[in-house]
Amino acid sequence: MRRYFGMGLVFSLLFIMPVCLMAQDLLAEGNALYDKGKSNVESYKLSAEIFVKALEAKPDSYEAAWKAARSYREYANDSKKKNVPNWKGICKEYGKLGMKFGEKAIALNPNAVEGNFWYGCSVGNYSDGVSVVTALKEGLKNKTQASFEKSYKINKMYTDGGPIKALGRFWFVLPWPLQDKDLSLKYLKEYQKLFPNDAEGQIYLGELLLKMKNKDEAKGLLQKAESSSDKYYADQAKKLLAGI
Numbered sequence: 001m002r003r004y005f006g007m008g009l010v011f012s013l014l015f016i017m018p019v020c021l022m023a024q025d026l027l028a029e030g031n032a033l034y035d036k037g038k039s040n041v042e043s044y045k046l047s048a049e050i051f052v053k054a055l056e057a058k059p060d061s062y063e064a065a066w067k068a069a070r071s072y073r074e075y076a077n078d079s080k081k082k083n084v085p086n087w088k089g090i091c092k093e094y095g096k097l098g099m100k101f102g103e104k105a106i107a108l109n110p111n112a113v114e115g116n117f118w119y120g121c122s123v124g125n126y127s128d129g130v131s132v133v134t135a136l137k138e139g140l141k142n143k144t145q146a147s148f149e150k151s152y153k154i155n156k157m158y159t160d161g162g163p164i165k166a167l168g169r170f171w172f173v174l175p176w177p178l179q180d181k182d183l184s185l186k187y188l189k190e191y192q193k194l195f196p197n198d199a200e201g202q203i204y205l206g207e208l209l210l211k212m213k214n215k216d217e218a219k220g221l222l223q224k225a226e227s228s229s230d231k232y233y234a235d236q237a238k239k240l241l242a243g244i
Contacts, residue, residue: 019082023061026054030064034071041082045076048097056102065105066114072098073118076125081232092129098122106147115163118145124166132173141178145170160198164191169204172211184208192221199228204235215244 033047048071054064055129076094078085102119109115121145127135148170152163166185170178188205195201202225209218218240225237 023054023064025056026050026057027048027061027064027067030054030067032138034067034074037071037074037078040077040232041075041084044071044078045094047071048075052101055101056105060108060111062105062108062115064100065108066112069098069100069102069105069115069118069122072101073125076122076128080125080128088129090129091125095122095124095126095129098191099126111154112151113158113163115150115159116147117151117166120144120151120166120170121162121163124169126243127173132175136175136178141174157194161195164194165198165201165204168201168208172204172208181208181212185212188220197224199225199233201228203233203240206237207240210240210244219244 030047030050033043033050036043037047046181048068050065051068051071055061055068058064072094075093076098079094084090099119099122102115102122105115105121107114123135123140126145127140148163148167151158156163164187168184168191171184171187174180185205185208188201188208191198191201192205202221206218206221209215209221217239222237222241224243225233226241228234228237
């Protein structure tokens with residue numbers, strides 16, 4: 001009996017080890033592709049597909065799940081920023097995929113920052129594709145709020161203060177009566193204090209201050225963002241300044 005039990009254990013290990021090694025190899029391949037995404041947006045999409053394969057090989061891999069969510073979200077977000085054809089359709093499709101794998105990551109490790117953060121960001125890009133009102137009708141407001149608040153609580157400095165900035169923007173983009181400018185101001189001011197040279201943060205706070213009739217402070221922030229090396233944010237700043 002012991003002999004057969006021992007053989008069974010050996011066969012189990014022989015099966016598990018190649019699967020684990022395959023998943024690790026796929027994660028490494030996905031990481032390499034993700035790093036190329038800044039210069040080639042399609043690499044984000046390809047990296048997501050590799051992370052999904054890693055998750056299929058090892059269904060309990062939290063790392064594969066949250067990295068798939070991140071890659072799908074970055075593919076959607078960068079497609080929007082680069083104004084690629086049908087970017088709204090891309091945001092709808094791949095933002096939803098980011099949500100799917102973000103939820104998977106949260107299920108695997110609910111108290112880790114990555115799954116919560118990238119789930120919320122993916123909802124944001126999905127909303128870019130279908131509209132905030134449609135996302136609200138689908139009941140995504142409370143889940144998104146919870147994911148960002150949890151990521152803030154776990155590690156608000158994750159990915160250069162991403163949860164702080166995300167919460168500030170979240171409370172601004174909601175339509176009346178859900179919008180909360182005071183909460184938005186609280187988070188965006190906190191972010192600005194920590195990351196004063198981030199063009200996206202400057203634009204978010206500048207746009208909020210314009211809505212709150214604080215034109216002078218808004219103008220100063222937007223003028224800084226206007227000189228950003230990131231054309232997307234520089235163009236956004238110019239549009240806002242033109243309307244003052």
